[in-house]
Amino acid sequence: MSQGRFITFEGIDGSGKSTQARLLAAYLRAKGEDVVLTREPGGAPGAEEIRRLLVEGDPERWSAETEILLFTAARRDHLERTIRPALERGATVISDRFADSTRVYQGTTRGDLRKLVDNLHDMMIGIEPDLTFIIDMDPSEALSRGLARKSGEDRFEDMGAEFQFKLREGFMALASAAPERCHLVNGHRDPDAIAHDIAMLADLAA
Numbered sequence: 001m002s003q004g005r006f007i008t009f010e011g012i013d014g015s016g017k018s019t020q021a022r023l024l025a026a027y028l029r030a031k032g033e034d035v036v037l038t039r040e041p042g043g044a045p046g047a048e049e050i051r052r053l054l055v056e057g058d059p060e061r062w063s064a065e066t067e068i069l070l071f072t073a074a075r076r077d078h079l080e081r082t083i084r085p086a087l088e089r090g091a092t093v094i095s096d097r098f099a100d101s102t103r104v105y106q107g108t109t110r111g112d113l114r115k116l117v118d119n120l121h122d123m124m125i126g127i128e129p130d131l132t133f134i135i136d137m138d139p140s141e142a143l144s145r146g147l148a149r150k151s152g153e154d155r156f157e158d159m160g161a162e163f164q165f166k167l168r169e170g171f172m173a174l175a176s177a178a179p180e181r182c183h184l185v186n187g188h189r190d191p192d193a194i195a196h197d198i199a200m201l202a203d204l205a206a
């Protein structure tokens with residue numbers, strides 16, 4: 001059976017990546033593709049329960065190490081129940097965040113925990129996306145957009161501006177470390193213009 005494509009969107013909070021994930025899903029569906037649009041943390045019923053533990057409440061609620069375990073548990077559930085079955089039937093899976101978020105949010109911002117993140121990923125997840133769009137955005141602008149939403153899921157936004165600057169650096173470093181998979185996209189433009197570029201890149205990589 002043909003294996004589907006796995007595409008992920010990454011970026012700091014408020015970067016506009018969820019909008020872009022939706023727009024790419026709509027574009028590919030309009031072309032007749034079977035598309036599963038999903039997100040992390042979450043994307044399966046159990047993983048959505050774990051999501052609430054992670055994104056709500058006091059910023060100090062969990063250490064970075066505990067977060068790595070919780071995000072990996074949620075990802076494993078998402079992989080087993082949503083991602084793998086969809087790829088196996090040949091669908092295109094578009095996920096709003098995946099393992100790159102753990103590499104950056106948990107792996108580099110609060111001490112160097114990248115090795116722990118990588119080891120757990122190899123043991124428990126073991127797949128990489130075919131294509132990743134990293135939406136780049138000025139952290140001050142992104143933070144005001146993200147917090148303005150008042151989603152009740154602001155635990156990471158509440159870690160402050162300095163944290164968001166570190167995240168941006170982390171995503172840029174990831175983009176240059178994996179250029180065959182990652183496209184860094186300028187997020188300071190009209191959403192439709194960004195979506196147009198992303199659709200072209202997705203078509204080119206198909």
Ligand code: TMP
Pocket residue numbers: 013039040041055071096097098099100101102103105106153156157
């Ligand atoms: P979202 O706002 O994009 O839905 O993501 C929820 C929050 O979880 C966001 O602040 C980023 C954070 N996060 C991590 O810290 N590590 C991860 O592995 C993932 C998937 C998300």
